[in-house]
Amino acid sequence: MHINKLLDKRSPYLFLIKFLVCFVILYLFFPVYRGITGPGGDFYSAFLDSHFNLIKGLTKFLTASSKAFLELLQYNVKQNDYHSLKIGFSRGVSVNPSCLGWAVMSFWIAFVYANKSNWKHKMGWMVLGIACIMLLNIFRIILILLANHLNWSFLASLDSHLIFNIISYGFIFLLIFWYLGAQKKHEAVESNRRKAEGQLSQL
Numbered sequence: 001m002h003i004n005k006l007l008d009k010r011s012p013y014l015f016l017i018k019f020l021v022c023f024v025i026l027y028l029f030f031p032v033y034r035g036i037t038g039p040g041g042d043f044y045s046a047f048l049d050s051h052f053n054l055i056k057g058l059t060k061f062l063t064a065s066s067k068a069f070l071e072l073l074q075y076n077v078k079q080n081d082y083h084s085l086k087i088g089f090s091r092g093v094s095v096n097p098s099c100l101g102w103a104v105m106s107f108w109i110a111f112v113y114a115n116k117s118n119w120k121h122k123m124g125w126m127v128l129g130i131a132c133i134m135l136l137n138i139f140r141i142i143l144i145l146l147a148n149h150l151n152w153s154f155l156a157s158l159d160s161h162l163i164f165n166i167i168s169y170g171f172i173f174l175l176i177f178w179y180l181g182a183q184k185k186h187e188a189v190e191s192n193r194r195k196a197e198g199q200l201s202q203l
Contacts, residue, residue, distance in 0.1 A: 015114045023110035030055075030102045058100050059083050062134070066141040075149070085141070087149040093141055099161070101133050104168040108133070111176065121186055129175055133168055140164050 035041040037049045037056070049056075060082050067077045067085055075087050086092025108129040112122050140163075146152070 019110045019114035022113045023106055026106035026109060027103060030097075030106075034097055055097050055100065056082065058134075059095050059097070062095055062100070062137055062141060065138045066145070069138070069142060070145065077145075085145060087145050090145075090149040092148070093144050095141065099137070099164075101137050101164065101168060104133050104165065104172060105130050107169070108172050108175070111172075112179065115179075115183060117183060117186060125179055125182075129172065132171060132175065136168055136171065137164065 034055055036043050036045050037053045038044065039049065063079065063083060063085055067079055070077045070087065078086050078088070078092075083096070084092055084094045109126050112125045112129070115122070
């Protein structure tokens with residue numbers, strides 16, 4: 001009985017429940033999937049590693065995008081493997097799974113999922129948030145490479161993971177305010193549409 005009340009659409013706790021469940025599932029999916037697609041694990045799947053390695057795919061996208069942008073700026077970027085980059089002979093960057101921003105993306109997806117709206121509307125906002133996080137990550141990689149190459153000691157000495165998380169979550173909170181404003185407009189449009197359909201059906 002209590003569970004039914006909590007899961008009722010009018011329950012003030014429904015958003016929190018949906019958010020936490022979605023976030024935990026996504027957050028725990030990452031280490032599990034990493035173990036399945038990483039050679040040497042007890043549950044390693046060579047098929048998934050070769051054909052559906054999401055972690056490797058995201059890493060390749062980040063490094064390829066960073067390399068392409070730096071080459072547009074006429075820098076000589078070397079890439080010995082899919083997850084590492086460096087400019088010339090300077091100290092490089094290795095994009096590990098912990099650098100992908102999975103926790104931030106999980107937070108955003110869970111927030112949008114927990115809100116009331118249709119799936120088309122939600123998917124658009126999920127994609128927008130993930131795209132922004134990926135762009136921030138690419139910008140971070142580029143800055144680290146430039147800092148190492150140009151001897152920007154101040155930037156090179158910073159904890160890039162911590163800075164990225166702070167900036168990403170700050171940006172996500174800005175997106176949340178934007179989303180909430182857009183959500184009110186979307187709900188008003190949907191409400192007017194349903195009223196109009198109801199009036200037409202009565203004619």
